[in-house]
Amino acid sequence: MPVDVSWIPGDSDLLVTVVAGLVVLGGVGAALVGKTRKAPPREAPPARDDAPVAAPPAPTEAPEAPAQATVESPEAVDHRFGRLRGRVGTGLGQSLLAIFRRGGLSQDDWDELEETLLMADVGAAATDELMADLKARLKAAPDGDPRELLRAALLDVVDPALDRSLALGEAGDGALHSAIVVGVNGVGKTTTVGKLARVLVAEDRSVVLGAADTFRAAAADQLETWGSRVGVPVVRSHQDGADPASVAFEAADRARAEQAEVLLVDTAGRLQNKQGLMDELGKIVRVVSKVAPPSEVLLVLDATTGQNGLTQARVFGQVAPLTGIVLTKLDGTAKGGIVLAVQRELGVPVKFVGLGEGADDLAPFDAAGFVDSLLGE
Secondary structure, eight states: OOOOOTTSOSOHHHHHHHHHHHHHHHHHHHHHHHHHSOOOOOOOOOOOTTSOOOOOOOOOOOOOOOOOOOOOOOOOSTTHHHHHGGGOOOOHHHHHHHHHTTOSOOHHHHHHHHHHHHHTTOOHHHHHHHHHHHHHHHHHOTTSOHHHHHHHHHHHHHOTTSOOSOOSOOTTSOOOEEEEEEOOTTSSHHHHHHHHHHHHHHTTOOEEEEEOOTTSHHHHHHHHHHHHHHTOOEEOOSSTTOOHHHHHHHHHHHHHHTTOSEEEEEOOOOOSSHHHHHHHHHHHHHHHHTTSOEEEEEEEEEGGGTHHHHHHHHHHHHHSOOOEEEEEOTTTTOOSHHHHHHHHHHSOOEEEEEOSSSTTOEEEOOHHHHHHHHTTO
């Protein structure tokens, strides 16, 4: 509506302009105030009885179950040594043949032969025996083939007639047979127990493993890994330093309850205190014997340690009634003579040899095959 400004003295046009400006500014301010105010929330309309019901959310897919670990089928043992024979790491046979091929051996040649045998870890007693045998053969057949004469002499020392089978009964005989595996730490003892389990599984034997080396935290874990690969249960303690004999007894008891055919017990290998070692192993043998007297006590030796291995063999021979030797790492820098020495020293046969790092590179020892590999045949 028009504003009456006639009562105001002065320039009426100026006054009109001022008033109009105030009106405009007032309108802008009101608009700004309106923008800062939030509109009150609108209430949702009341639900209708005939309104459609919303569908429930689609169920999410359940996560897939983790894939079961594949159980491996170990290689049959019959031809393992033949497959691995070329890996025997030794130059003993070739050195001996080089001496024999000279013909008409002088005293210097015999001295060199003796030194070669000693350097190859054959040991003093076995060297004397082999030297005497070679001299007798050369005297009886001076024109004989040196290779054949040497092969025959070596075979006599290795002795193919020794029973190298594991005395663990026959598959399906319904009895529980036990074996205790001994040896110092670092020779591959726990790995050997795992590989022996594979040998037995390949023969369709049911096996239980006892992780009685409770002084090495990784030993039981390592054995569990080996067992899981071929579906073999492992009895262990989850407490470091637990009583090894109690673990061995629990393993024997489980093997009996599950009607297993073979129990393999891994043991500690501390040589720092020989008396303590003897007491510990003796206790394990006693408690296992309450369930199944051990028919095998296998000593694991590192073939690369040479005469140190013989020292270990003597100690363990005093601790337990050894029935067989397992030589590991015969494919490395081993000189081969340790096979002759350890049998001569202990009077027990080498039953298995490790000829590689593969899971199935543990093979039953073949005396004739070993001698032939020494001679490069």
